[in-house]
Amino acid sequence: MRFLVTGGAGFIGSAVCRHLVGVEAGQVLNVDKLTYSSDLRSLTSIENHPNYQFIQADICDREAIVSILKKWQPTIILHLAAETHVDRSITGAAPFVETNIRGTFTLLETCRDYFEGLSPALKAAFRFVHVSTDEVFGSLGPTGAFNESSPYQPNSPYSASKAAADHLVRAWFHTYGLPTLTTNCSNNYGPYQFPEKLIPLMTIQAMRRQKLPVYGTGLNVRDWLHVEDHARALLAVARNGRVGETYAIGGQSERNNLQVVEAICDQLDKRDPGPQPRRHLIQFVADRPGHDARYAIDSSKITRDLSWHALHNFESGLSNTIDWYFGSQTWWEPHLRSVQAIASQPVLEPSESGTTP
Secondary structure, eight states, X not given: OEEEEETXXXXXXXXXXXXHHHTTOSEEEEEEOOOTTOOGGGGTTTTTOTTEEEEEOOTTOHHHHXXXXXXXXXXXXXXXXXXXXXXXXXXXXXXXXXXXXXIHHHHHHHHHHHHHTSOHHHHHHOEEEEEEEGGGGOOOOSSOOBOTTOOOOOOSHHHHHHHHHHHHHHHHHHHHOXXXXXXXXXXXXXXXXXXXXXXXXXXXXXXXXXXXXXXXXSOOEEEEEEHHHHXXXXXXXXXXXXTTOEEEEOOSOEEXXXXXXHHHHHHHHHHSOOSSOGGGGXXXXXXXXXXXXXXXXXXXXXXXXXXXXXXXXXXHHHHHHHHHHHTOHHHHGGGGGGSTTTTTSOOOOOOOSSBOO
């Protein structure tokens, strides 16, 4: 197979590229615009591998994407390029509309033209996998979980832009016969995550014994999915998923934000004890506008149909992640310049469905 991964220098995209190369799934081309949260250093382990290539390009640039498709001749498109951060979407929605909606439209149109020119055998093999988020479904009450039939109720500019992209992908399948699949994942965490998201931000703040501001009461619940489990799931969907279907991907690890921050504090206290437990650094601040109360994913379909399940539980996955940040200051420290006034900002809501293009 020949994979084209959009947004492959972002958090999830880089994990997908590393996984594809690591399991020798096929040839991998990473197409990334290299915006603020992209980092090619996340790919140093594979950058010289014969099965991996990188091209800097914007998915909104139709001419560039047409040229890439013509030269690369991909079998599988894994579309992860997106603006992903909820707080940034609230203060400035335009980039989210541009990349997540217009960029997806441009990619669908160029792929449709490319697909129509393929031989029957290559058409049968081609897949377009669109990677989305559980945030398109809105907010849950204290019970229940999102699944592939959940109605769309996006509550932020970010989730609205991803919902629009999901609908475009569905329409291009039903109207034009483009063989698409869509995934909706829960909150991702793991190594190489840009330090504006909850777990890396709180880990770095706690390492430095700085204040840990938490929105509202800290009781907003998210289902946490390790990024390596997500990468495995996306390959399973690309290889064996049924065209036109949607697959919900979750980690079965629900925690509220306060529990996550407290777990980070406790684990760092074991590694680097100090005069006071780090929990005393937690401060509650005014809640974010439109803050969804709870997300949870029912992954039974992908488990049943594609034999996928998460290998990481939250405790071991978080420990692994904290160890990585604890030993990778040279990777994350330059990114702090992009996170203004990090010590005084509230917890930035973790919403990692895709990666920045």
